[in-house]
Amino acid sequence: MGLRRILVVDDDPDIREYFAAVLHDHGYEVAEAGDSSAALSELERFLPDVVIVDVLLPGRSGLDLLVNLRRSPRWSATPLVVVTGVDQLLQDDCQSYLGAHAGVEGPDAVLGKPIDPSTLLAVLRAIDARQVPAS
Amino acid sequence: MRDHFAQYFEEMPCYLSVHDRDFRIIHGNQRFRRDFGAQGDYCYRAYKGRDSVCEGCPVEKTFIEGVPQISEQTLHTRDGREIPVRVRTTPIRDEAGQIVAVMEMHTDISESKRLQEQLAHSRQRLAQLFEEVPCYLSVQGPDRIIQHANRRFRETFGPAIGEPCYRVYKHRDEQCIVCNAQVAYREGKPFEHEEVVVSADGREINVLVTTAPLRNARGEVEAVIEMAVDITQIRQLQSQLASIGLLVGSISHGIKGLLTGLDGGLYLVNSGFERGDEARLKKGWEMVVRNVERIRSMVLDILYYAKDRELEVVDVDVAALVAELAEVMDKKAADSNVALRFDVAPGVGTLPGDSKALRAMLVNILENSLEACRAEAGRKDLRVTMSVRRLDPWLVMVVEDNGIGMDRETREKLFSLFFSSKGSKGTGLGLFIANKIVDKHGGSIAVDSEVGRGSRFVIRLPLEARPSTRPTGELAPMTAAATGS
Numbered sequence: 032m033g034l035r036r037i038l039v040v041d042d043d044p045d046i047r048e049y050f051a052a053v054l055h056d057h058g059y060e061v062a063e064a065g066d067s068s069a070a071l072s073e074l075e076r077f078l079p080d081v082v083i084v085d086v087l088l089p090g091r092s093g094l095d096l097l098v099n100l101r102r103s104p105r106w107s108a109t110p111l112v113v114v115t116g117v118d119q120l121l122q123d124d125c126q127s128y129l130g131a132h133a134g135v136e137g138p139d140a141v142l143g144k145p146i147d148p149s150t151l152l153a154v155l156r157a158i159d160a161r162q163v164p165a166s
Numbered sequence: 167m168r169d170h171f172a173q174y175f176e177e178m179p180c181y182l183s184v185h186d187r188d189f190r191i192i193h194g195n196q197r198f199r200r201d202f203g204a205q206g207d208y209c210y211r212a213y214k215g216r217d218s219v220c221e222g223c224p225v226e227k228t229f230i231e232g233v234p235q236i237s238e239q240t241l242h243t244r245d246g247r248e249i250p251v252r253v254r255t256t257p258i259r260d261e262a263g264q265i266v267a268v269m270e271m272h273t274d275i276s277e278s279k280r281l282q283e284q285l286a287h288s289r290q291r292l293a294q295l296f297e298e299v300p301c302y303l304s305v306q307g308p309d310r311i312i313q314h315a316n317r318r319f320r321e322t323f324g325p326a327i328g329e330p331c332y333r334v335y336k337h338r339d340e341q342c343i344v345c346n347a348q349v350a351y352r353e354g355k356p357f358e359h360e361e362v363v364v365s366a367d368g369r370e371i372n373v374l375v376t377t378a379p380l381r382n383a384r385g386e387v388e389a390v391i392e393m394a395v396d397i398t399q400i401r402q403l404q405s406q407l408a409s410i411g412l413l414v415g416s417i418s419h420g421i422k423g424l425l426t427g428l429d430g431g432l433y434l435v436n437s438g439f440e441r442g443d444e445a446r447l448k449k450g451w452e453m454v455v456r457n458v459e460r461i462r463s464m465v466l467d468i469l470y471y472a473k474d475r476e477l478e479v480v481d482v483d484v485a486a487l488v489a490e491l492a493e494v495m496d497k498k499a500a501d502s503n504v505a506l507r508f509d510v511a512p513g514v515g516t517l518p519g520d521s522k523a524l525r526a527m528l529v530n531i532l533e534n535s536l537e538a539c540r541a542e543a544g545r546k547d548l549r550v551t552m553s554v555r556r557l558d559p560w561l562v563m564v565v566e567d568n569g570i571g572m573d574r575e576t577r578e579k580l581f582s583l584f585f586s587s588k589g590s591k592g593t594g595l596g597l598f599i600a601n602k603i604v605d606k607h608g609g610s611i612a613v614d615s616e617v618g619r620g621s622r623f624v625i626r627l628p629l630e631a632r633p634s635t636r637p638t639g640e641l642a643p644m645t646a647a648a649t650g651s
Contacts, residue, residue: 049434
């Protein structure tokens with residue numbers, strides 16, 4: 032397993048705790064953040080392999096964070112999973128949001144709530160399989 | 167020659183007769199005799215079955231004035247028909263110039279009478295149609311002055327005739343920038359548009375307006391007719407539908423977030439069982455309880471929103487209300503490691519209000535404050551305090567937290583329907599409903615907040631019953647209290 036360190040960004044502590052438990056139980060290391068600015072400091076501290084981010088966050092949105100990471104030379108290659116309760120809307124919103132930020136690549140995966148553990152794990156495995164073997 | 171004239175007289179296609187000074191019929195032509203009988207009779211008897219001379223008799227007038235007369239009368243034939251006629255009389259003089267007789271000619275005008283009546287009837291029907299048509303109809307001249315207006319128009323916009331349309335429709339003193347009536351006038355073709363006009367009593371009405379030029383016989387545009395249909399109900403329905411659409415989206419989004427929380431709780435419970443990890447089991451169960459509670463309050467909010475019920479006002483014991491509130495909220499606060507304190511001044515007494523609605527309102531506000539603290543989970547000093555005191559003529563309740571706080575945008579949209587800053591957890595109904603309840607009681611909510619410093623809600627409720635004077639559906643403007651903290 033190449034991708035081990037996961038940063039979960041969600042403003043609902045229950046959902047963070049849920050993801051953290053599932054991921055821990057399956058051998059991942061997890062860090063949590065409740066909003067975009069906490070996420071930015073966790074990135075520096077924790078150096079995650081994958082970021083899972085909720086769209087609706089207090090303050091700057093998850094999509095805003097996505098654009099930030101995609102544009103940063105340091106994090107542009109880090110796989111990003113977007114989580115949302117507005118599944119149909121998300122596809123359109125995501126497209127139009129990213130459309131306004133030309134050249135930004137979309138998320139590696141989109142997960143619609145509610146999310147069961149197997150879906151979460153399957154998505155991470157799929158992303159892992161796509162990664163070019165590095166170290 | 168004489169015989170010829172006698173024959174012409176006989177054959178004339180009208181009633182011809184000659185009368186003496188006594189109103190006796192000396193001669194009558196063939197047609198006259200057929201319908202009015204023998205010569206020698208008095209004309210008033212022959213024409214109308216009377217025993218004396220008719221009032222305004224043209225024969226009499228001709229004898230007196232000595233000049234021809236024209237009038238209209240109705241004659242009764244021997245077989246009982248009524249014939250409207252035009253009567254022309256002319257005096258017949260002897261060689262000395264004395265009037266010795268009067269010749270009378272009656273032309274049957276039944277047909278033209280019938281046409282006239284038909285025309286009057288059509289006109290009246292048209293006027294009635296214009297008057298009674300179930301939309302606003304008006305005719306405006308090129309000077310924008312209303313020349314005609316139907317009943318419905320006058321009932322809604324007042325006695326508008328002679329007034330400029332912009333004053334009647336919009337209560338303005340200047341003409342509208344775009345005037346479709348003028349465009350119709352200028353371009354000579356009909357136009358359709360939608361706009362909002364204001365009735366005489368100040369109601370806003372959405373109307374669909376069709377304007378069309380009115381032309382005279384030469385084809386020149388003389389005025390514009392304007393037909394406006396009231397579509398306010400349709401527009402209201404549309405906006406309600408849009409709200410419902412938003413509500414459904416918002417509920418769906420909220421429920422999905424809560425289901426994920428439930429999934430999380432179940433995962434922890436199940437895996438806790440499997441491993442015999444009691445701490446995990448406990449944590450999972452708490453998560454389930456919390457999310458079930460959230461779903462419960464969301465459903466109650468939705469039901470409240472759906473029903474928009476009337477207040478049941480009684481004298482509410484304020485201290486008892488707060489005690490009841492404490493019972494509900496204490497456990498929630500403890501679960502989130504928030505110190506919740508209630509501070510009720512002695513002698514707060516009673517308040518005229520709907521206890522269920524007031525309780526729901528306070529639960530919403532307190533939950534909002536707890537949520538603001540939960541967003542800062544991990545801090546040891548999280549607290550929410552609610553203080554209650556009388557400040558005549560108000561009961562003032564202050565709910566204060568030192569949670570995450572709000573930026574200006576959040577503060578300004580706080581009480582809007584479907585606005586939520588809670589990400590996955592909010593439907594945007596809770597504070598909207600809280601504000602609605604306070605407003606219905608004739609009170610107000612003010613809020614003061616800053617990111618990183620927490621929030622303060624100040625709820626004022628009148629101690630004397632004073633229901634909201636605002637029209638239903640309109641909300642109290644939110645006032646931000648300036649405390650500078």
